[in-house]
């Protein structure tokens with residue numbers, strides 16, 4: 001599907017939900033895609049991308065930013081604490097803040113740099129053992145902990161379990177954000193972004209629907 005078609009579907013979903021046009025940001029997820037596909041989407045004018053791996057992003061994006069100008073980069077994959085410094089230097093947003101040790105590291109980096117990427121807390125709404133994210137019962141406490149470290153939080157992020165109806169997970173995430181005064185909701189991927197928009201997503205992360213199937217499995 002083309003970038004224009006995806007953008008058209010996002011705008012239609014906004015309208016259907018009675019939400020203002022442009023209230024949903026499309027993050028084009030370019031992990032492990034061939035460079036020519038990424039360049040084609042840049043050439044069409046898109047400037048917001050998501051990556052899962054710090055090393056892959058660091059190898060790819062500085063040169064692309066030189067050629068194409070300002071690009072907003074979102075880190076959407078699990079972030080190891082020892083890669084946090086490289087991540088804050090490269091990314092405009094991190095969607096996978098999911099544990100106290102990473103929050104402490106990001107707070108120290110923010111203080112040293114006088115700047116911090118936008119931060120989303122990842123919530124493991126399906127309570128899946130193999131998946132990253134704060135458990136739902138611990139979310140309010142972790143948000144308070146992050147705030148006491150001086151971190152400014154932009155919102156919450158989730159990846160619903162495969163093969164399940166994502167709608168209850170999106171609704172749960174929206175409820176957690178609302179009761180904690182957070183406006184950002186990073187939810188919805190190729191298969192379910194319209195459902196996510198109906199339930200309040202502000203950021204959708206769409207990969208294969210824009211770029212085609214990935215050569216190897218990322219998750």
Ligand SMILES: *Cc1c(COP(=O)(O)O)cnc(C)c1O
Nearest residue numbers: 029076189190205206207208218
């Ligand atoms: C890969 C990935 C996406 C994009 O998935 P598609 O199904 O290709 O749209 C979105 N979010 C996260 C966290 C991912 O790892």
